[in-house]
Amino acid sequence: MLKNDPNHKFDRHRALTIGALAAILLSLASIYVLMRSEFAGATQLGRTAEQTWQTRSLLAQFQEVQLDAETAVRGYAITGNEAFLEPYLTAAARRDALLAELRLQADQAIVDSLPRLERLSALQFSNAELNARDVREGRAENAQGRIAEGRGKRLMDEIRAEVRALTAIEERRLDALGRASRDTSADIERGLTLLLLAIAVLLALLTLMVSRSARGRLEALAQTERLAARQSAMFDGADDAMLLLDKGGFIIRLNPSVVRIFGHSADDLCGKHNTILMAETVSIEDSQAWLARVGKATIEGAGRKLEFTGRRADGSTFETEIAVSLVEEGGDNQYVAAIRDISLRKRAERMKSEFVSTVSHELRTPLTSIGGSLGLLAGGAVGELNEKAARLVNIAHSNCERLIRLINDILDIEKIESGKMTFDLRKLTIGPLIKRTIEANRQYADDHGVKIEVTLSPWPQCIIGDPDRLEQVLTNLVSNAIKHSPNGETVSLRTEQRGRDVRIEVLDRGSGVPESFRTQIFAKFAMADNSDARTRGGTGLGLAIVREIAERHGGRAGFLDRPGGGSIFYVDLPLAQEAPAQASGLQEGLPVVLHIDDDLDCLSVVESAFLGRASLLSVGSLAAARDLLTTHDNIEACIVDVSLDHENGLDLLPAIRVALPSVPVILFTALDDLHPGADADAVFVKSRTPFEALVETTMALIVRARRDAQ
Amino acid sequence: MTRILYVDDEPDIREVAELSLCLDPDFDVRTASSGALALEIVAEWVPDVILLDVMMPGMDGPSTLARLRERDATAAVPVVFVTARAQSSEMQSFATLDAIGVIAKPFDPMTLAKQVRTLLE
Structure with a gap:
């Protein structure tokens, strides 16, 4: 498994990418809005410019019409020639058309000012009409006198001034609009620049992220490749014979150790069924059934390993152990089988057990003669010995017995530690076990001048255990207690229920366990004080055996200081569950x-x-x-x-x-x-x-x- | 008198065992150094109980027992195995071999006779 969670990283990455894309879209939308407004502004400006141009043009035409009318009447007054009146006769109509057009087209400000212009125009036309009538009716000098007076000229000047003023208004309006438009344009330009910059930055960011994501993917790919390479190396480099099997147990792949251990060539084995490597006649169906079971067992953890006799290419056989793991590959199960040559281990186990057995026999045989002879001498079977001889024989005899105990204890420890000690487990009650132990140690207690006292629970306490081994445990504790008790004291045994355990305690009035010895008291060959005469005759293995046997029964051994002096050594053993009331009756609802x-x-x-x-x-x-x-x-x-x-x-x-x-x-x-x-x-x-x-x-x-x- | 035949290939143990068994004045003890010799002895002296060492060169204890059972005279004679391989599982397997008991080596010489008498009862 990877240490970091890659999903988290990928999620963040994706969120960032989406965010950047959204920002870019938003920017583009803003640009669109800005451009639209810029376009609308420009259109507006264009329209206004056209309008002012038209207005100014109409005003100029208006002024021209007025001038034409004035000039025509003056020419008629001077010459009396009717031909001069021609422009004047059409002027009024042209003037009205221009005014109508102005009203229609021009800006409101101009329209508002038109009445004044109209009034001036009307004044001029009535002046011209007066002059024209005087000339027509033969009073030319009247008309000429009015012209010389300059009335028409003044009116004309006023009209000119008015037209100029109106034209100026239009020009100013255009100017103002142009300036505003330029300002808006500048704003839009700045906005656009900023947005484009933002887009550029976002695009750069996006590119970076995409490249990083691609790099991440490449890295993941490389990591997967490395993992595959590592697994491949583990598979191929394993000292055990490794097989990759398909669902039916046929060999898909194998490592060089298979070739080395079984002597088949790789080509011989690929596609063959794995039973080709077994000496036992196992049918393919049985093998497949076993694999299917083992596949499930991997999850449960039980029965995954199996010992079988392997067969090499040359037909020779050897002991092997196979361990199978299920590889689930998209519904198509495969199995990885590791086969180990355990013939050496098996031989070593056999040799060791043979050695233990031989030592046991070979040492006990001479000890039987020695111990037997000394026992007979010490027991007076061949007549009374003198005091010194009896003392020496007793020393030899007791040390011979110690040697026998030592051998027994060493063999026991060896058996326990190598897992070779078999326990004949059965349901037993504590009471008889304690009574047997006491009987066995009665003589020993008498020899030390120590009494034994027992307090048993009033109801039977049942445990599941090996009676001989548990008696060995209690004997070790009781003999220790006797050995360390002063003459005339009492060793007590009592039982006590503690939760789901029963505690068997052995209490003595000895000197207690020295502080320096507490941590190692249950270790092998641990003895508190070698100079203490009472520890003589011990093997230093008794408590180690007690602890091992207690633990193998699912219990534990320990000790406490006894109030008032001495020690309490105890073993806790799990109580057996109460036997069912009706052993033969089936309980409803249970499988x-x-x-x-x-x-x-x-x-x-x-x-x-x-x-x-x-x-x-x-x-x-x-x-x-x-x-x-x-x-x-x-x-x-x-x-x-x-x-x-x-x-x-x-x-x-x-x-x-x-x-x-x-x-x-x-x-x-x-x-x-x-x-x-x-x-x-x-x-x-x-x-x-x-x-x-x-x-x-x-x-x-x-x-x-x-x-x-x- | 109770006739006892003690069969063991170790002469020292034979001697110690004989002395130990003789502590019971009612025991008439003979010894044999091999299964074959034991078969010869029982041909003319049928014992009340046979103590048989398990590990002996040539014919070991269990095969000696099998041969004893083949003969009418000794077919029903109680046999006790004596063994230095005193592992409980082995002790149990001997018990199934038609023996009335197993005595572990090294035995206590002062109580050996008593042990045998207890087994006979």
Whole structure:
């Protein structure tokens, strides 16, 4: 897995990109609006310019008409020639047309000023008309006198001034509009520049991000490639034989170790079924069924490994261990199988166990002679010895016994630590266990002048354990307590229920545990004070064995200071759950589990372990089991012991598969050498597996089978 | 008198065992150094109980027991295994081999006779 969450980064990236794009679109829209307003402004300016030009042109024409009329009447007055009157006769009509056009076209300010111009025009025309009539009626000198007086000229000047003023208004209006338009244009230009700049920046940003995103993608791709390369290196470089199998168990890919370990060439194996590497006759169907189960088991964590006998290309066989993992690839499952050559490990295990056995035998044989002889001498079987000889024989005898204990303890520790110590677990009550321990240590206590006192709980306390090993635990604690008690004192044993545990305490009145020794008291070969005569004869392994055995029973060992002097050493052991009231009656609503075992103790212990979780049908023989298989179709799991009295539990498996094809089968057996080909969903070795594991796995398998059935 | 045959390939242990068993005045003890010799002895002297060492060269304890059972005279004679491999699982497997008990080596010489008497009862 990558440490950083890449999705987060990608999300941020996407948001940024979208933001930038939106900003660009917004800018473009703004530009459009600005351009539109600029265009509208320009159009307005154009229209106004045209209007003022037209107005000015009309005003100029108006002035010309007035002048024409004035000039025409003056010419007529001077010459009396009617031809001069020609322009005057058309002037009034032209003037009215111009005024009408001005009213229609011109700006309001001009229109408002027109009446004054009209009045001036009317005055001039009436003056001209007066002159023209005088001439026509023969009073030319009157007209000439008025002209010389300059009335017409004054009126004409006034009209000129008025037209100039109006023209000036129009010019100013155009100017003002032009200036405003120029100002708006400048604003728009600035806005546009800014927007274009923004777009440029955004585009640059976008480009950067896109390139970065592309780089990120490239990096991710490179990382994936590196990962693939690493996995490839792990696969190819592994010391174990690695196989990539398809859904059916056919070999897709293999690493060089396969070639090295099995001696086949890579080409020989590709496309072949993995059973080619097995010496056992395993059918392809069985192998596929196992793979399918293992695929699920990977999730549950159980039964993923299997030991089997491998077969090399030359036909020779060797012991191997296979571990399979499921690789889910889009609904098409594949499996990665790692096969390890464990023949060396197996040989070492055999050699070690042989060595332990040999040491045990070879050391005990001479010790039997030595101890036996010394025992007979010390016991007076061959007559009284003198005082000095008796003392020496006693020293030799007690040290010989110590040597025997040491060998036993070393072998025990070795067995426990290598996982070789088998525990014969059964349900037992604490009381008899304590009584047996006391009986075994009575003589030892008498020799030390120490009394033993027991306080037992009034009701029986049941635990699941190996009675011999637990007696060993209690003996170690009791003999320690006796050894460290002063003469005449009492060693007390008592039991106490603490939650789901029972605590067995051994109390002494010794000198207590020295401060410096507290942390290592349960360590191997730990003895408080080697000069203390009372520690002589000990092996230094007793408490280490106590702790190991207690822990292997799911409990713990410890010690406390005893008020008033001395120590309390204790072991806490988990209490067995109460046996069901009706062992044979099935409890409503609980899944039904068939359990076949010839050991009645085991049947009852397993039954109580499942209490409240499942109802057990417990039987002691295959025949009884076969009967139940035909009469009970509600069985949801089968727990089968392999080594039954004169029967092999594996023989029942086909019958189970026929009667109840989808029901999980759990082997629960004392034998270590299980058949790898056995068609079981889980395998537990008795005394190596806590009952909880058996219960939990069985329940998990039932749940899975129910889920699969849906 | 209770006739006891003690079979062990170790002469020292044979001697110590014989001395130990003889502490019971009612025991008539003979010893054999191998399974084959034991078979010879029982041919003319049928014991009341046979103590059989498990690990012996040649014919070991269990195979000696099998041969004893083949003979009518010793088919029903109780057998006790004596073994230095005193692991509980092994002890149990011997018990299934038609023996009345297992005594672990090293045994306590002062109580060996008593142990045998207890097993016989």
